[in-house]
Amino acid sequence: MKKYLIATTFLAGIAAAGVALADDDDCNVAMSNWQPREAVKAMAEAQGWSVRRIKTDDGCYEIDGRDAQGREIEVKVDPGTLAIVEMEYEDDDDDDDDDYGESRQNAAPAGSVAPPDNGLFTPGSKPVVKQ
Amino acid sequence: MKTLLATLALTTALSAPALAAPVTLTTNLSNYGGDGAYLALYVTDSKGVYKGSLWMAGGKAKYYKHLSDWNRATGGNTAEISGITGASVGAGRQLKITLDLADALFDAGYELHIDAAVEDFRDSPSEVVVPLTRAGANKPVAGRHYIQDFTYGL
Numbered sequence: 001m002k003k004y005l006i007a008t009t010f011l012a013g014i015a016a017a018g019v020a021l022a023d024d025d026d027c028n029v030a031m032s033n034w035q036p037r038e039a040v041k042a043m044a045e046a047q048g049w050s051v052r053r054i055k056t057d058d059g060c061y062e063i064d065g066r067d068a069q070g071r072e073i074e075v076k077v078d079p080g081t082l083a084i085v086e087m088e089y090e091d092d093d094d095d096d097d098d099d100y101g102e103s104r105q106n107a108a109p110a111g112s113v114a115p116p117d118n119g120l121f122t123p124g125s126k127p128v129v130k131q
Numbered sequence: 132m133k134t135l136l137a138t139l140a141l142t143t144a145l146s147a148p149a150l151a152a153p154v155t156l157t158t159n160l161s162n163y164g165g166d167g168a169y170l171a172l173y174v175t176d177s178k179g180v181y182k183g184s185l186w187m188a189g190g191k192a193k194y195y196k197h198l199s200d201w202n203r204a205t206g207g208n209t210a211e212i213s214g215i216t217g218a219s220v221g222a223g224r225q226l227k228i229t230l231d232l233a234d235a236l237f238d239a240g241y242e243l244h245i246d247a248a249v250e251d252f253r254d255s256p257s258e259v260v261v262p263l264t265r266a267g268a269n270k271p272v273a274g275r276h277y278i279q280d281f282t283y284g285l
Contacts, residue, residue: 069213087192087209115215115230118183120174122151125231127186129217131224 025059029080037061043082049073060085151231154283156185158226158245158259161279165249167219168277169194170226171201171212174263177240181205185243186228187212189219197248200256222277237263237285247277 037054040061044051048068055062060076067073072090077083115121160168169189174182181204187195192209196202205211220226245259255276261267263283271280 067209069210071213089190089192116183116211116213118211120183120185120233120236122231122233125151127215128229129186130227131188131218131220 026076026085027058027060027078027080029059029078034079035082039082040077043077044075049075152234152237152285153229154232154285155227155229156243157282157284158220159279159281160220160222160224160226160277161274162223163249163252163277165222165252167221167249169198169219169248170278171195171198171244171246172228173201173204173244173246174236175204175242175244177242179242182241184211184215185230185232186226187216188226189248190216194248194250197254198246198256199254200244201246237265239263243283245274245278245281247274249277252277 040054040063041051044054044063044065049063049065051063051065053064055064056079058076059079061079061082063073063075063077065073074088074090075084076086078085114124115127117123156172158170158172167189170186171184171188172186173184176182184201184205189195192207195207195209209216217226217228241263243259243261243263244257247255247258253276255274258274258276258278259272259281261272261281261283265285268283268285271282273280
């Protein structure tokens with residue numbers, strides 16, 4: 001009897017944890033209303049992104065790939081409307097609970113980045129940053 | 132012929148620096164006692180119409196809506212800051228950027244704006260608005276909340 005009780009308590013605990021995790025979902029769309037993966041791929045390509053992988057995470061579609069400028073991106077998309085829920089650059093720190101950013105984790109992109117062609121910069125010039 | 136060449140060489144030498152100039156933008160943050168600040172540095176014309184971005188301090192696009200004037204002008208389009216995005220700036224710290232800017236930006240009615248935002252603090256759009264003039268170079272301008280002062284040096 002005692003064993004039975006312990007087992008039940010243990011199972012109940014797991015169930016509660018499961019519910020708690022489910023509450024954390026960023027998207028909440030019934031499976032029947034999900035758009036197919038092909039639609040997600042088409043949406044990403046329409047944005048000029050190259051798609052490496054489409055997976056599901058936190059109840060959303062998540063696109064891993066690169067944006068039109070070649071930066072690594074991770075985009076969460078509502079599976080019903082395909083609206084962007086969250087967009088992150090992979091060269092950022094990943095921790096969502098983090099503050100706005102700490103300099104050491106969130107370093108400026110280095111290397112051969114060039115400023116946009118907005119008429120303000122000398123073409124081909126590179127910014128120099130110190131902080 | 133020789134004179135022509137010499138004249139040509141001279142005018143080229145003179146006109147090259149007239150087209151572009153390295154400009155150093157120095158932003159000193161005050162000790163506001165919060166997390167790292169997101170800063171958007173961008174240029175508007177004399178009517179306040181957005182012309183383009185110079186720098187974005189802070190890497191997460193989801194926070195850019197808090198840089199509300201910049202966000203309204205650009206629609207949050209990250210292509211505007213591609214290649215000119217860096218880390219957020221800690222309280223009391225300095226952000227110093229040297230950019231090769233078009234000479235035509237100075238003494239032509241353009242203004243440099245800085246929007247600032249800090250997590251759990253009030254947003255501060257256009258915290259600094261400074262006309263881009265040669266006379267105004269190297270003169271610190273005070274901010275309102277998070278920016279202690281801002282200087283552009285030619």
